[in-house]
């Protein structure tokens with residue numbers, strides 16, 4: 001029996017407009033008629049829209065139609081909804097259409113479907129289907145068309161965008177002039193970059209992929225055997241989580257992590273990183289902090305070995321205690337709350353030969369040390385976790401390119417030879433060969449302290465997998481996805497304002513996060 005599960009991997013692939021066009025061209029060259037494909041795709045879009053509107057009372061549906069094949073899709077959807085008995089109003093504010101769109105336009109005219117040119121004519125519709133532009137948008141939306149889009153947005157109706165919200169750049173996700181604010185975006189065939197770019201987030205609404213059976217061989221031909229840009233799925237995120245443990249497992253097999261964090265001023269950062277590492281299940285945890293805050297850490301993390309360190313006059317770590325060796329650790333996580341006074345310590349850590357997660361002040365100190373050459377010289381893997389501000393300090397010449405977060409992450413990873421975790425609403429992970437993007441998160445995580453938790457979690461997983469030689473980038477995906485899912489779960493219980501760093505740590509080991517994966521992969 002045909003098993004559709006082997007198509008779940010297409011949920012991972014992310015394409016540019018150019019790549020999508022190249023893939024579709026292969027289908028057409030192989031003999032798939034363009035009109036047949038449009039018919040098939042629009043049929044699936046119709047089904048998806050129906051599943052969202054079945055339970056709500058609908059008097060009429062407005063369909064916004066553009067001049068190209070996005071408009072063609074919309075016309076077929078309009079026709080099908082008409083045959084299903086819905087009252088449909090089509091609005092096409094263009095006098096010229098591509099041939100196939102024109103043909104559908106003529107046919108729906110013959111069916112007596114109401115056709116208007118003025119966008120205001122959709123004002124009384126209960127829902128709007130946006131088929132104005134898809135990946136063929138080539139210039140900003142201006143003048144009357146822009147006014148029309150803004151009017152639609154002002155109605156705050158339920159809007160279903162076909163492929164992309166009209167006005168969104170397919171690759172950067174930027175708004176070109178203005179853009180439709182969708183309630184749902186049904187991305188067609190393969191995920192477009194824009195669906196994972198932060199600049200488009202306020203416009204996308206909920207995003208869903210509509211698979212239309214592009215053969216995997218055609219995808220592979222254009223994207224290669226291991227596509228460069230990938231979306232993290234639950235299966236991918238959990239694949240390398242080091243569970244279940246062997247029945248004869250012991251603490252030394254589950255990683256030995258050293259966290260270097262905190263200062264007299266930022267005590268909490270060390271605690272939150274420690275709690276993040278605790279949730280990772282790491283076998284052995286040591287936390288190096290300034291001597292004066294050692295008692296506090298011991299109270300909060302009784303299982304950890306707290307290493308009290310000599311401190312600077314302003315309460316930062318000056319150095320490790322004498323006879324302290326970094327060699328005993330499987331991995332090091334360094335940075336949260338150190339302050340910039342810990343420069344010599346960070347320099348020493350950068351020179352060690354342990355895999356390293358570097359965050360926060362660790363990154364600010366690195367920024368002053370010729371970051372690219374320092375990172376390139378490291379003998380072990382380095383994972384850096386900058387937010388955009390830290391990123392600009394580390395890679396000033398890439399600062400301007402931050403509008404395309406996916407591409408800029410790739411460049412930074414290639415230049416530095418590190419795994420780059422660019423933080424934000426859609427975290428991008430650059431490994432040199434691949435950029436992974438986390439598709440789900442919550443603004444509840446946008447507050448101080450949640451990053452410290454990620455550093456600890458990442459460090460703990462890193463220490464655990466170094467021993468079993470799992471590729472390190474795989475657990476970076478795990479940590480980023482897991483952290484975001486914990487935020488989402490915490491928000492459900494605690495509201496969007498209730499997810500402080502400590503609360504977040506209490507949700508990391510929640511069963512629903514792991515069962516979500518198991519439910520999806522073992523239905």
Ligand SMILES: NC(=O)C1=CN([C@@H]2O[C@H](COP(=O)(O)OP(=O)(O)OC[C@H]3O[C@@H](n4cnc5c(N)ncnc54)[C@H](O)[C@@H]3O)[C@@H](O)[C@H]2O)[C@@H](O)CC1
Pocket residue numbers: 024034037038041042066067068069070071073098132133134135136137138139140141142162163164188
């Ligand atoms: N290629 C295909 O056969 C398939 C395409 N599909 C649909 O087709 C879409 C792509 O179709 P197209 O390549 O025709 O592109 P679009 O339908 O996105 O738009 C292209 C048209 O818009 C015009 N245009 C672009 N920017 C404009 C602006 N700012 N103001 C006014 N006019 C502007 C262009 O001159 C062109 O006529 C996809 O997004 C998807 O919805 C799907 O049906 C699947 C198959």
Ligand SMILES: [K+]
Pocket residue numbers: 070130131132133134161162163164165166
């Ligand atoms: K659209």
